[in-house]
Amino acid sequence: MPLTFSKPDPAAIPLHLIASDQLDDALAALPDTARTWAQTQSFKAGHGELLTVPAPDGTCGLAMVGLGSAQDRARTRFPLAAARRALPDATFDLVSDLPEDALAAEYLGWLLAGYSFSRYRTSPAPKARLLAPQDPALAHRLEVIATGEALTRDLINTPAEDMGPADLADAAKALADQMSAKIEITEGEALLDKNFPMIHTVGRAADRAPRLIDMRWGESGPQLTLVGKGVCFDTGGLNLKPGASMGLMKKDMGGAATVLGLAHMIMALQLPLRLRVLIPAVENAVAGNAFRPGDILTSRKGLTVEINNTDAEGRLVLADALALADEDTPDLVVSMATLTGAARVAVGPDLAPFYTDSDTHAESLSRAAGKTADPVWRMPFHAPYEKMIEPGIADLDNAPSGGFAGSITAALFLRRFVDNAPYMHFDIYGWNPTAAPGRPKGGVGMGARALLDALPDMLDL
Template structure:
């Protein structure tokens, strides 16, 4: 069903004029003297992001004017209309000026209206939008719902979302779409040969686990999604300072992105054999916590020296990636809130990705721009692999230096994927520190819409 904020009946819908500095004069001339005078009195200027709600003669709303990027702008934000949906008065609105991309404008309306209401009540956001011509309301609604699922997971604090809670969320999603789920929990991880997932999560009072979801035809193209599910990261024995620990409820943002993507894919009915792997742990501290200097076995058979217990995400991902690799899928995608180095390099809004497949990289760059889910390629620079050398094990899981942290993390993960036809790693932030159009402050699902677009293009009917 379409999203409750979307309607098809345009009767009595209030117009939204999208204006630039070049077009504002023409639009203003068509307004009533009252509306035109009100805009002037409010000091409205047709600059990108500024808007004014115009009155009519009866004291109601005549319409809304929103400034957008004009001729010569370096970039036109297709999510610009998402600025409005969370703040307009209740009612139904329509675009009187066609947006540059009607589908993305509609999606931004839904994404911008998102609010996390589990613990704090607030006013319902009832600004509804008439679906523009040519927009698939069902598809846009599915994507918005999947993003909301992922945002809710990231925003939920660890006291209500530890590994058992993440498992419950995965099971609920699987039940909704008819997927199969198996979960390996606690000491069964050792018997199942997932020693690094067990080691990272064993200090918590809530047992670590590997969530394994499968959906779609067995003979379809095999696509496996791996999401880092560290539900809270203290840093372990290399404990984080308080400022760094404050947002660590979001360290399962990779799992949230994976589940959101799964929701999109299964809801779209793509004819692929989808597998979702989520190693779900809490990196806690107790007498059983793993230590710096420990040497851990791995599912791949590589021995791994622990350089720092605060780099736990790549350890749990490595065991899950090794499992994914065993059936040589057509594509392996992993999402992880992995390194601060990625944020230093590219900031919170632009996740880096790393792959050895140049054709895949080109598709990701193109589609990221097309669906406004931008990413940036970093190199898997082979000479940096020597930074992971260990004197006592096959590999150290961190470089130990200050340079190329995101790249060396990806090079570590690459050692565990050898049979898959293609592999791409996303080092996401999963958080919006300052609200953007269509992206409220808080938990965010990054790169999932992009991969959904890729799978639709490659495997859609």
């Protein structure tokens, strides 16, 4: 089902959003029959609570959805989305005095609640429709964001059998074709010829050859380079993961999926910038030619890396891609990756931790996160931990022993490969473990909406 708003409909039914702490005033403003019905039905305007008011002919004449209390809204996003599938087959027109940003978030939540992953099994689509916001530019922006988010979700939800490196490259090609972007794919042994040794090494044991995806769009403006981890499946390599840890590894390309969804948003909205998207697409497999613990690899940048755990492969492929990004001297480099379990232990599955040396960028992103219902949390590039990633036998250690500060040391590792541009790194989860309003269980974008909203500040657009 397209994630779009309904066309204009003069017969649209009013749909009122009502906060529980403003219930009496809201009911007083309604027609007498609606107010009496709400009181008879003990409507409390709880978070996502739905009440439909019948018209004289028995159809739905008016609907109300509860926003709950301020505490409810802080705990669970998108109350309107929670009610969408329970609404009848009709077109509705939203009525609310919410602030602009909060109202936009409810419109977005409505669109996101229309998503379902239907590649292998169809699911009933919600029947209710909603008129677009009165501002056409806002309506277009929200539809673009929802479509980009759906792309991210679809890519993550697709199992590795159908989403290997070639399939991920095909998805990038389809996006490039749609948006008239340029794309170049470097595959297999050509990675060595073009000096991407760590991407090749990580992916060489798989039957499906590794790739580097390089997409460019835009002719003028500041340059933004997005780098996404595209590990299409991660066995852990010779440091094999236990089965319980391997079960979700189709999502280990969540960084790539997120930057492709974000790239869709940027291009569809015609932001005045030059965009480059780099995705190292690999499988970390087990075979006789797999890289080994104790190996020392030489990166594109020339830094040597001691392999102390083959399951810390994401930072290796990202390192070569980041080195390439840095050679271009862009105005901002952003990497997104499902990189460490340490990040999940630190902030759980719902927050997107990010790293930056720029207080200004951090403040812009944090403000944008609040506006877009896309929570993020700043983590530190803590310089005293640099020695933890320096093994002595090589320039860098891909998996410092001890287990402390795992997300920070991974971020510090990646920062070593960016010298010529401001750098921001997201250590995302890319998966929603429990269904929530507008966010079904499964793949999910994290940080993309906040970053999209913050880009004008970060790049002076």
